[in-house]
Amino acid sequence: MELQLQCQCGQVRARLSHMQPKTVNRAVCYCRFCQSYLRFLGQEAAFADTQGGTDVFQMSPRDVTFESGFELIRAVKQTEKGAARYYAGCCNTPLFNGVQNLKVPFLGVFTGSIQGFDEPRNADDAIGPVRARVNKQTDEQWAQPNADRMSVLRMLLHVARLMLFWFVRGDAKHSPLCADNGQPRLSVERIRVKT
Secondary structure (H helix, E strand, C coil), X not given: CCEEEECCXXXXXXXXXXXXXXXXXXXXXXXXXXXXXXHHHCCHHHHECCCCCEEEEEECHHHEEEEECHHHEEEEECCCCCCEEEEECCCCEEEEEEXXXXXXXXXXXXXXXXXCCCCHHHHHHHHCCCCEEECCCCXXXXXXXXXXXXXXXXXXXXXXXXXXHHHHHCHHHHCCCECCCCCECCCEEECCCCC
16 A cells, blocks of 8 residues: 655655555654654644654655655654654654664554545544554543553554564665765754744
């Protein structure tokens, strides 16, 4: 199955290939960095759930093909060694997260940036249900489905299996974030936001 990643104004578009529940991992993150990143972009209302969680799915960068607007993408990091966070500079739409070391084949795509996911069942059918809710800080977040420690452990094992497969297959060499010489195509700017 193919999915369409698109910013809110439609200038940045990418095709995500080979999407199915067994080839990706879906989670909701409640960490303060995800929350402050959405505040930085002014996108809390559009991309966070009522408890402040961000719905993302992890996939291989090999399966991302940009169709338009790559030049509009910006990358930031909140800590020196933390996640690189990519967004559409045209309309501040969060697109995906990744590790700064592009030799690690891993992208966490914001589920809210996928076209056609206006109902939860559409996302469940395409990429599977949320496997776990991580970095919970309140009792209300722990009360959500898939918020127990066993769900987190099962999710981590699934992600580890996927990442090992992507690494062995050499997916990092096929990332749209890398130039042919292996160098990053985008610089990652350090931002300071209140967490």
